[in-house]
Amino acid sequence: MCDILQKKKRCTFKECWIDDEKFKNWIQKVPLNEEMYHCSVCNKDIMCSTYPSRHAATGKHKYHMNYKKIDQNFCHSCMNIKESGRVLFKKSWLEFELFKPWLREVPDDEYSFFCLTCEKIMGARLSQVYRHAESLSHLKAVKAHTSKIIEEDNRIETINMNSSFDERRKYANSRYAMFIEEKKIPLHIAAELLDFFQELNREPEILQSMRMDEIQSFTLIN
Numbered sequence: 001m002c003d004i005l006q007k008k009k010r011c012t013f014k015e016c017w018i019d020d021e022k023f024k025n026w027i028q029k030v031p032l033n034e035e036m037y038h039c040s041v042c043n044k045d046i047m048c049s050t051y052p053s054r055h056a057a058t059g060k061h062k063y064h065m066n067y068k069k070i071d072q073n074f075c076h077s078c079m080n081i082k083e084s085g086r087v088l089f090k091k092s093w094l095e096f097e098l099f100k101p102w103l104r105e106v107p108d109d110e111y112s113f114f115c116l117t118c119e120k121i122m123g124a125r126l127s128q129v130y131r132h133a134e135s136l137s138h139l140k141a142v143k144a145h146t147s148k149i150i151e152e153d154n155r156i157e158t159i160n161m162n163s164s165f166d167e168r169r170k171y172a173n174s175r176y177a178m179f180i181e182e183k184k185i186p187l188h189i190a191a192e193l194l195d196f197f198q199e200l201n202r203e204p205e206i207l208q209s210m211r212m213d214e215i216q217s218f219t220l221i222n
Contacts, residue, residue, distance in 0.1 A: 011048040013037055023052045026065070028127060040127050041065055043134050086111045089124035097187040098133055102142070117141045146181055149174040 012034045017023050030036040036045045039055060041064040046055055055061055088110050094103055102117040113124045115132060118141045122128055132138055180190045200207045 010035060013048055017052055020052070022056060027052055038127075040130055043131050087123070087125045089113055090126075093126065093129060099129060100187075103129065117145050143181060146174070146178050150178055 013029055013036070017027050017037065018029075020027075026039055026041045028038040028040055030038050030045050033045075035048050037048060037052065038045050039061065042055075042061055089105055089112065091105070093099060093113075094105075096103075102115050104114040104116050106112040106114045106121055109121075111124050112121050113129060114121050115138065118132075118138055120132075122132060176190075176194070179185075180187070185193075197207070200210075
């Protein structure tokens, strides 16, 4: 009976995981809990009994890896600094497509970052920036901000049906931004789509005549 009730051997964090090519771009230690590890792309703490390779094979992890398109050349040391240390804000983070619309530096504070949408200052740690980007409060703020832009543009369009070219362009930009947010389209894909349809728009009548059922049948044939 004692043998049956005997606890299984604890599975703890392995230091070698940090240097493993398959894990090092996303795995992190969990402070004060050696039985868990943190996945920075899924923003989730996971029991070490679920081996990292098993987690990496899940559909959710693969989706997040594809969505974020994590640069394999990221400085790994920046992703795994001890919690007790302070991290310098890196200007290269401003170039990440996911952060460009709202991430800003904090004047006279090189250890923090500023979210333009939420109007908040937080500690400059790359994992923290990712967590904030995926937080419910930030996503709600982004949606509210985008909705405000749409509402204002609609008001302008209603008041002045003979609006200027710049006003019409702003309205089109805001509609596309809202569409991207609602459909959760990665920004690099959204940019490729925009380029593609601008190319097609050289012959507007062809673009207007395109039909989804014909496109779908063509893909099935090929």
